[in-house]
Amino acid sequence: MTAAPELIRVLLVDNHTLVRAGLRALIQNIQGIQVVAEAGDGREALRSLGEHQPDVVLMDIAMPEMNGLEAAAHVVKEFPLVRVVILSMHANEEYVLQALRLGAMGYLLKDAGISELELALRAVCQGETYLSPAVSKHVVSNYLQRVGNKFSSSTQLTSRQREILQLIAEGRTTKEIAELLYISVKTVETHRMQLMKRLDIFDVAGLVRYAIRTGLVISDN
Structure with a gap:
């Protein structure tokens, strides 16, 4: 008998209650992945991490008091085993590179389908970096060349x-x-x-x- 795959535990972070409810409903349909907690901003997310011990934080950028990018930096520093996937409506290259530099493992656009959501969550849990296809690799490459590989x-x-x-x-x-x-x-x-x-x-x-x-x-x- 083969062992059952480990459950992927997800913390949802978005300041819109309806968005979180929609994501939770989608994830409930994915076998082997479970939402264990929700948070409305970066500070609340950091408080929830120690209590709920998720494997992945799926987090919006635009949130009050502490945005997703800043929260990602704290997660990576304070909870190094937790993977961060940024969920955003913005494909702007500045946001993407900022997220990756601060330690996010994935960058997923909000118009992604459920199959892409599943792929992103499973990929980062395997130690891989995941970018939505719409975040084109040549845009990222051009950005790095333009800034000379230096941080903003x-x-x-x-x-x-x-x-x-x-x-x-x-x-x-x-x-x-x-x-x-x-x-x-x-x-x-x-x-x-x-x-x-x-x-x-x-x-x-x-x-x-x-x-x-x-x-x-x-x-x-």
Whole structure:
């Protein structure tokens, strides 16, 4: 007798309840894969990881407080055995490369079919990298050539600076950021000054535009 394949345990992370419900319904039809928990943002996802111990985190990019890219970096660092698959409506090469650089194993577009979803989840559990076919390999290759294989400025920021940049771009005040991150107002101001200097951007509007361009936040327009 052959042993039954191990169950793949999935944590769904998306700030839209209906999207999570739809994904859960799809995954229920895939043999050997089970949704063990859901989260509405990156911070909630990190809290759920230790409790539910999933094999894969299937996560959107555009979420409040901590987006999927920043959460992916935390998952890779704090839970190295957990695979991250980014689920996004954006095929933008900047988002794709940012996700891979931060440690995501897969990048799946939201218009993918159930067979592609299954393929992505199984591939990353086998240690492979999975990109949706629509995220064409030549686009990724051209991007790497264009930037000379160097990280973008946003990847050169510290994890804390990226967190603060996202919260600034979401319109949070210095006091609100301090309370959310459990740090002092003075520490927030120091990080803000340092990231402005690092990016050579010294106004909030410029920071917002930069955060949108690099995928830390998604524009509603």
